[in-house]
Amino acid sequence: MTTATGVPQAGGGRAWGQVPEELSARVPAEQRGPGRDRDSVRLLVSRGVPVSHHAFVELPGELRAGDLLIVNTSATLAAAVDGWLGHARVVVHFSTRGDDGRWAVELRDPDGRGTTRARAGGPAGTVVRLPGAVPLVLEEPLSARGPRLWWARVPDTDVPGLLRRHGRPIRYSYTERDQPLSVYQTVFALPCADGGGSAEMPSAARPFTARLVAELVSRGVQFAPVTLHTGVASAEAHEPPYPERYEVSAVSARLINAARAGGGRIIAVGTTAVRAVESATGTDGLVRAARGWTGLVVTPERGVRAVDGLLTGLHEPEASHLLMLEAIAGGAAIDRGYAEALRARYLWHEFGDVHLILPEEGPHSEHCVRN
Template sequence: MTLALRVPEELSARVPAEQRGPGRERDSVRLLVSRGTQVAHHVFRELPGLVRAGDLLVVNTSSTLAAAVDGWIGHARVVAHFSTRGDDGRWAVELRDPDGRGTTRARAGGPAGTEVRLAGGVRLVCEEPLSGGSGRLWWARVSGGTVPGLLREHGRPIRYSYTEREQPLSVYQTVFALPSDDGSGSAEMPSAARPFTARLVAELVSRGVCFAPVTLHTGVASAEVHEPPYPERFAVPEASARLINAVRAGDGRVIAVGTTAVRAVESAAGPDGVVRACEGWTDLVVTPGRGVRVVDGLLTGLHEPEASHLLMLEAVAGRAAIDRGYAEALRGRYLWHEFGDVHLVLPEEPHTEHCDSNML
């Protein structure tokens, strides 16, 4: 799915919401609500009034890594983006060139045997491409130290060119983030959950909304070419699987917070729509043809017109709803990317025309 629209550069969110002026907090971003042909405009802190008692929000507990580390190939400076930890101890990495502005630009990865010198005496050797069709990400082996230690001591969050300046790692953590025992995490923030605050979570719980934690460690996306997602590690615990199934058996709605949460839950669902506890790797790509078996709604950021994630949104709500929502987002000057505004997508129901716009 490609949207027939262009996102003006000035609609990129350059700094987090809480840095845009006095009194601003994470939950002060705007919230676009789409269902069918209906679109409503809100502020994110109004979310408790837009969901119902008995609804379930599925949230990703993956923490964001300081995944960018400076290095050298010979005398040439490079930046290594650590994407995904493999079961054999290797890491999928992307090598990029510094652009002189604190961000990076694409470079040819590899070839096999390329050695990168990193800080602290750590060395990285590229061994083979992650995918036969792309040389962007490479499986690489690290010696002279551990990757968690390297990232902790010398890493910084991955930053893209539309942002104004470097930010501390805390800015890239969501309220749901939990550190993993083995140092795994997400190379890029599961950003749909960023607007949540502890106060807002408490208010939602007090109104009868439940939360189901899952984990999916997201890898490095392509900033230049919008590739389908690579296999990613995920886990759906038993308690969350039971809660999701109970809500689906009742009158509540299962609303995923972020495309990562959708991928995790749908990967754990059988053809019968029953979610079962599981963990491992998922290569699932949710498309309109595959559809969704569990998720009723999706809270997500605004994606580029070429992004493969748009197929997932279409699977949840239909093409017409996504077209209308994105046209409204442009008209309303919503902000894109990880520090930007968010979009609540719900499927159209037969009684939509009678629905109170404040109870979508």
């Protein structure tokens, strides 16, 4: 299937079918019983044909000295704020801050189970009243794809401060209840000096704990931090991602290039880390320092240039992220892994289980495309 923008889209007709509602992770792992921590999730490991089942705390045994994990340091914002459109209550999702001070926002209707009903924005000039009688003025659609996201201006207002005072983390109806912002921060999250961050948590890194990171380092696994501030995902339409702000430092670029030269595997923690590092990688396969906006969509046709493997959550069959997974491992391997995840009743979404995709090894290995 291809979108109107010409970007291939993962379809719903996959061999492994739809995900039953009961497989949605409704609360974080540490709230599912006594003695549990963030790392108390399951880990599905795919190496081409072989698929194996593990606890996430066994991750160090699946990696080896010299491997390098690329991690996203973007902190999650309290990006959902209640507002009023006339006499109607709405919820504003603050997605992305533009270079001109405007914010890309999404309006949604509250339903008591998370802000799950999408609402078309506009027309231009529409004013939403935020807490403290602060006006938010819709100016123009973010893109021609549709009216979901709009550029909006909040005159004379410190938006990061507004989010700290009145915001809460974005959540959807498959979760049980609102959670404190700390639940949505990963161990790698760093506050941004300008108040920026991610509208939604870079959730693949959520199961990591300081204890597990220390064990990985002690075994010779390296880490390279990058930053990509995620926007609001399309919960209904499964659109390809919009442009997002990213940075890959010179230090991280050197670490990645050196690890590859030394025979280590480059494994991204999350699709956001893939998008950031692939945006900074040339056709020669070398990663260079880069920052700015990336509109890159990784597809099987484009392939990957720097990344060998991926640690990620489980995605719905319509999700555009599955194209990235196929670019790394191939469609057949992804379908096998997901069919096994369904059979073994793994949990989906940001509080769910995770999937480690490693390159197939041996004389018949298939290597990812780097063009």
